[in-house]
Amino acid sequence: MVFVQQVFTRADFILKETLTGLRRGGWMNWAAVSTLVILLFLFGFGTRLSWQLQNAVATLGSQLEVSVYLTPEASGKKLMQKVETLDGVQKVTLQTKKDALSQLQKEMGLKQDLTQTLEGNPLVDSLRVKVATPEQVTTVAEQLKAVPGVAQTRYGGEAANRLIQIDKTVRWIGLGVTGLLGFTAVAVITTTIRLVVLSRRKEIEVMQLVGAAPIWIYMPFLLEGLTLGLVAAMIAWGGLHYTDQFLAQQIQVNVPFMVLEISEEQANLLPWILVGSGVGLGSLGSLLAVSKYLR
Amino acid sequence: MDVPSSSRNLRSILSSLTEARPGERAFATKEVSSVLMPQGQTLALSETEKVIAYLHKVTKTYDKQGRSLSIDLDIRQGDFLFITGISGAGKSTLLKMLYGEEKPTSGEVVVDGTRLNKLRGHSLSCLRRRIGVVFQDYKLLPRRTVAENVAFALQAQNFPKAEIRRRLLPTLKIVGLEEKAEHFPEQLSGGEQQRVAIARAIVHTPVLLLADEPTGNLDAGNTWSVLEILRQLNDMGVTIVVTTHDETIVQTFAKRVVTFEQNQLVELDVR
Ligand SMILES: Nc1ncnc2c1ncn2[C@@H]1O[C@H](COP(=O)(O)OP(=O)(O)O)[C@@H](O)[C@H]1O
Numbered sequence: 001m002v003f004v005q006q007v008f009t010r011a012d013f014i015l016k017e018t019l020t021g022l023r024r025g026g027w028m029n030w031a032a033v034s035t036l037v038i039l040l041f042l043f044g045f046g047t048r049l050s051w052q053l054q055n056a057v058a059t060l061g062s063q064l065e066v067s068v069y070l071t072p073e074a075s076g077k078k079l080m081q082k083v084e085t086l087d088g089v090q091k092v093t094l095q096t097k098k099d100a101l102s103q104l105q106k107e108m109g110l111k112q113d114l115t116q117t118l119e120g121n122p123l124v125d126s127l128r129v130k131v132a133t134p135e136q137v138t139t140v141a142e143q144l145k146a147v148p149g150v151a152q153t154r155y156g157g158e159a160a161n162r163l164i165q166i167d168k169t170v171r172w173i174g175l176g177v178t179g180l181l182g183f184t185a186v187a188v189i190t191t192t193i194r195l196v197v198l199s200r201r202k203e204i205e206v207m208q209l210v211g212a213a214p215i216w217i218y219m220p221f222l223l224e225g226l227t228l229g230l231v232a233a234m235i236a237w238g239g240l241h242y243t244d245q246f247l248a249q250q251i252q253v254n255v256p257f258m259v260l261e262i263s264e265e266q267a268n269l270l271p272w273i274l275v276g277s278g279v280g281l282g283s284l285g286s287l288l289a290v291s292k293y294l295r
Numbered sequence: 296m297d298v299p300s301s302s303r304n305l306r307s308i309l310s311s312l313t314e315a316r317p318g319e320r321a322f323a324t325k326e327v328s329s330v331l332m333p334q335g336q337t338l339a340l341s342e343t344e345k346v347i348a349y350l351h352k353v354t355k356t357y358d359k360q361g362r363s364l365s366i367d368l369d370i371r372q373g374d375f376l377f378i379t380g381i382s383g384a385g386k387s388t389l390l391k392m393l394y395g396e397e398k399p400t401s402g403e404v405v406v407d408g409t410r411l412n413k414l415r416g417h418s419l420s421c422l423r424r425r426i427g428v429v430f431q432d433y434k435l436l437p438r439r440t441v442a443e444n445v446a447f448a449l450q451a452q453n454f455p456k457a458e459i460r461r462r463l464l465p466t467l468k469i470v471g472l473e474e475k476a477e478h479f480p481e482q483l484s485g486g487e488q489q490r491v492a493i494a495r496a497i498v499h500t501p502v503l504l505l506a507d508e509p510t511g512n513l514d515a516g517n518t519w520s521v522l523e524i525l526r527q528l529n530d531m532g533v534t535i536v537v538t539t540h541d542e543t544i545v546q547t548f549a550k551r552v553v554t555f556e557q558n559q560l561v562e563l564d565v566r
């Protein structure tokens with residue numbers, strides 16, 4: 001019972017000291033929180049973008065279809081039989097240039113005959129080749145390229161490779177930016193807490209002299225840094241949530257075929273990553289501020 | 296003049312504080328309560344009296360000066376010891392070594408069984424809870440009231456709330472400041488501030504009380520009342536070490552006197 005009571009006395013003593021500290025920090029608190037918010041926002045944004053790209057890569061990579069575009073003079077009908085015999089090919093469907101043009105015409109909502117406007121059909125025949133397993137996609141695509149009359153092949157893996165490159169770039173830039181900002185954020189927090197420590201050095205001196213344990217003396221400052229980190233993480237998450245909705249709308253309207261999604265687990269994980277980083281950086285900053293006295 | 300309550304009153308207050316609860320420290324120990332006797336009578340402290348703190352073959356040199364203090368001193372339980380010497384002699388330095396604020400250059404400092412030479416962090420704070428210090432410059436917190444200043448020491452030492460409440464008023468009564476509990480230090484006279492500092496130093500019932508020039512800035516009346524408080528505490532069994540450069544008060548109150556002569560601490564014969 002006595003112990004429980006002590007913990008409570010302690011708790012409200014320390015909470016009171018923490019609040020006093022936050023009050024004395026004044027505008028410096030906001031400097032620290034803003035830096036952290038910017039850092040955490042960019043960090044969260046980068047992380048989410050990276051996840052989206054990775055998910056897109058996974059989706060594209062698992063596509064089993066190869067699109068084959070023929071040269072203008074080649075005939076799809078003739079090539080189809082040859083392609084069907086290739087190893088790993090499961091099914092081949094043909095889209096003639098005539099079909100392609102009428103589909104285009106329909107999509108564009110045009111009434112008149114495009115062949116007249118364009119003086120002939122500029123499109124080519126194409127084949128949709130369904131491959132049996134994901135591992136065979138690349139080899140089938142390579143073989144198809146070598147077939148006479150084939151101009152171009154397209155498959156998900158290629159796009160995936162490009163997305164992997166983008167993801168790599170995003171991650172490197174993210175690492176650089178967050179590293180730099182992380183350094184700044186910790187420096188600002190350390191300065192903030194150090195100012196508060198300085199404004200309270202008389203109290204600290206008396207506490208030391210009357211025998212307060214060092215950990216209790218510095219706990220309020222650690223809690224202060226932690227609070228700054230927590231507040232910043234919540235603001236950053238709010239901002240991220242809002243921009244996410246906004247971007248999703250924009251994408252829906254402007255580029256509906258683009259699928260950039262994160263899984264539910266990732267969506268749930270993101271706020272915790274932000275809180276963890278915020279609290280971690282906040283505590284690190286205050287630990288650095290008081291480390292000199294803790295020894 | 297604001298001299299504290301009569302000595303009988305003081306005694307009953309002190310006794311209430313010394314009722315030891317299980318597992319708690321108290322002013323009076325068995326040996327000491329047996330030497331409690333009417334005022335004015337000298338105490339025959341035998342040489343076998345328990346040594347509660349000592350400095351053995353201690354030297355202290357500050358880098359800038361070539362000067363080096365040398366100190367050999369046993370502080371015995373129940374002592375009312377005066378450390379005298381001119382300003383700059385090294386009195387504060389000696390006290391600081393006893394509460395671990397300064398480290399000796401060589402030699403050994405032991406207080407209540409704990410060696411202080413390399414003590415720091417948590418162990419140092421544990422030792423400081425067993426002693427009380429009245430600082431030369433008081434070190435009161437300006438933005439806290441008298442009561443808060445005194446309670447601050449208990450809060451810092453992790454005392455439960457109920458215990459803080461129980462100790463606060465009796466302690467303020469000992470120093471005669473119960474009426475000024477809600478005042479801020481700047482609203483008090485020098486003598487009153489000094490007594491707040493004493494209250495804060497004794498509120499946790501230390502076994503050893505160190506007072507650095509507690510009468511240095513006070514007039515005759517306040518000097519007398521502060522020393523009277525210290526004497527009452529000493530009668531209750533608190534070992535007291537006081538520094539002063541005022542030779543006249545030494546005669547009236549000291550049981551033992553040591554002084555700095557040419558950087559060397561020597562004991563004077565008071566009887
Ligand atoms: N931190 C310090 N650095 C250097 N010299 C000091 C320091 N503190 C005290 N001194 C010197 O040590 C001597 C003793 O000081 P002090 O113990 O304060 O004397 P007293 O309390 O007897 O007046 C003085 O000469 C003083 O100048």
Ligand SMILES: [Mg+2]
Nearest residue numbers: 386387431507
């Ligand atoms: Mg001094």
